[in-house]
Amino acid sequence: MTTKSVDVLLVGAGAMSTTLGMLLKQLDPTLNISMVERLDSIAEESTDGWNNAGTGHAAYCELNYTPLKADGSIDTRKAFAINSAFEVSLQFWSYLVEQQALPSPRQFINSTPHQSFVWGEENVSFLRKRFETLSAHPAFADMEYSEDHAVLRQWMPLVMASRSPTDKVAGTRVRYGSDVDFGSLTRCMAQNLQQQPGFELLLNRSVTDLTQRTDGQWDVSLENSENGASENIRARFVFLGAGGGALPLLQKSGIAEGDGYGGFPVSGQWLVCKKPEIVKQHLAKVYGKAPIGAPPMSVPHLDTRIIDGEKALLFGPFAGFTTKFLKRGSHLDLLKSVRLNNIKPMLSVGMNNMDLTRYLIGEVMQSHTARVDALRKFYPQARNEDWTLAHAGQRVQIIKKNGENGGKLEFGTEVITSADNSLSALLGASPGASTAVSAMLGIIERCFAKQLASQAWRQKIRVMIPSYQQDLMQDTELLRQVRSRTLSVLQLDEEHADPKQRPAPDTTAPLQALAS
Ligand SMILES: Cc1cc2nc3c(=O)[nH]c(=O)nc-3n(C[C@H](O)[C@H](O)[C@H](O)COP(=O)(O)OP(=O)(O)OC[C@H]3O[C@@H](n4cnc5c(N)ncnc54)[C@H](O)[C@@H]3O)c2cc1C
Secondary structure, three states: OOEEEEEEEEEOOOHHHHHHHHHHHHHOOOOOEEEEOOOOOOOOOOOOHHHOOOEOOOOOOOHHHOOEOOOOOEOOHHHHHHHHHHHHHHHHHHHHHHOOOOOOHHHOEEEOOEEEEEEOHHHHHHHHHHHHHHHOOHHHOOOEEEOOHHHHHHHOHHHHOOOOOOOOEEEEEEOOOEEEOHHHHHHHHHHHHHOOOOEEEEOOEEEEEEEEOOOOOEEEEEEEOOOOOEEEEEEEEEEEOOHHHHHHHHHHHOOHHHOOOEEEEEEEEEEEEOOHHHHOOOOOEEEOOOOOOOOHHHOOEEEEEEEOOEEEEEEEEEEEEOOOOOOOOOOOHHHHOOOOOOHHHHHHHHHHOHHHHHHHHHHHHOOHHHHHHHHHOOOOOOOHHHOEEEEOOOEEEEEEEEOOOEEEEEOOEEEEEOOOOOEEEEEEOOOHHHHHHHHHHHHHHHHOHHHHOOHHHHHHHHHHOOOOOOOOOOOHHHHHHHHHHHHHHOOOOOOOOOHHHOOOOOOOHHHHHHHO
């Protein structure tokens, strides 16, 4: 078996590996990089447009990023961190568009107002407080708030249609929110990478094993699913960007830092509507509050989506229980991930989260009518026959050790890196692809620290990401400059947004007001 040597091996062709590949090739075009993918095309798992919600997570509309503190005030820490991280992604994508390394932004990002919508006295009071707290900061100063039915009808006609004028409701809006087709973005980035010398994409190759040599390099075994052949790649640095497949590979690497980690897979489903007469009446991502007991990733939202240029409405996600780590994975994935070093945390999480498991199983068992009933809370006039069920990607939530015998379930993302910085793996899926650039920069800072200390890399990184290592939440003048550029380059603000995308005017609104 021949072994070829590369500087960097990227495992998996999703948003994360591709982003890391783009960053590294921009920083040093002479790097030799291979990307291996088990499927026959790229971005087919969580990154594909239909497999995720495509929300450019900026904390404008996601209520779970701003929990209520015990003293009744709003905790904004997560919202600020996610907003900053998304600004980093927007800067990198803008740079790539300007360099013509990415095509027109319309092919992967579209201006879609981010709105929150709640009903009931308690939720309205929460949203008002959230608005007052967030909008006091320049990063959220453009957020609007209303309890006025007429205003809300303009913002979200489908959501407000046929509501009683006495209903206590409230909404917020940030006009320059975005819908991102992460599948398209990733395919465009991979296309650019493939045009560069020293980059190779190998499809139909599954990584089956990883062994570290005494010189610190990794010998990575691949199985070619087209001809059954075994192949080998030797790499100085390996990134396990295999999505749900990253945990088993981390375990195979045997690095001590991976001990004790387990995974809790959660599947997702959407209701999808492609009827043009309905789709054209909604242009927004409208996020609500998660039902009590629901995990954070099942916050319901009614979204405009533009995937591969096609417009649709999507509602969900409905979470579900599964034992697969990848959408096109095996039902044995969960069982096979059990190890001596993670059995205690996994059992502990299993026993302490029976409510969650019951909730997920209940979600899977729901009838179509029950799902559309959930949608009708957002869009009261929704009809069963206009919506079909589609399967989203898998999310493998992180289980980690907690004390001697315990385990805890986490809903975020975590990068695990070997002590010698020769291998990193990304686990978890939230806030996900929106913050891929920050997550991958974190890997570069740690694993390419020597190169990053050089004048050339430092200069280049500031060209790509002008706010690099500066706190956008503190430096509000820099925030203003950065945002003004990214909104303009990515065509996300009013001035550049496509007027054809706006929803049809709500001609029924005055009639409904009269009727009720
Ligand atoms: C229901 C749902 C909704 C979401 N909503 C959002 C959202 O609104 N906004 C957001 O920012 N993020 C969202 N996310 C998260 C986002 O989709 C992920 O964070 C992101 O796509 C992960 O990218 P990735 O490259 O790590 O993984 P993936 O896209 O899953 O790619 C991993 C790749 O590795 C390959 N692979 C696996 N094992 C092997 C192996 N052994 N050998 C070779 N290749 C392998 C897989 O085939 C796959 O192509 C959502 C996710 C889900 C599931």
